[in-house]
Amino acid sequence: MSLSSHVQELRKKHHSLEMQVEEAQRSPAVDDLTLTSLKKQKLKIKEEIARLTQSAHA
Structure with missing residues (x-):
C-alpha cells in the first residue's frame, strides 16, 4: 500500500x-x-495522518 493510499484510508x-x-x-x-x-x-488517527504527511514532506 502506498503512503498516499494509506493516508487516504x-x-x-x-x-x-x-x-x-x-x-x-x-x-x-x-x-x-x-x-x-x-x-x-x-x-489518534488525526495524529497519524499528520505524522505521515509531515514525514512525506521531509
Whole structure:
C-alpha cells in the first residue's frame, strides 16, 4: 500500500469516526466512556495522518 493510499484510508476512518462522535453526542443513550473512546480513536488517527504527511514532506 502506498503512503498516499494509506493516508487516504486513514482520512476515511477519521471521517467515519467524526460522524459517529456527532451521532453519539446527539444520542442520550450513549455514555461518556463510549464518547471519550471514539474521540480518542479519532485523535489518534488525526495524529497519524499528520505524522505521515509531515514525514512525506521531509
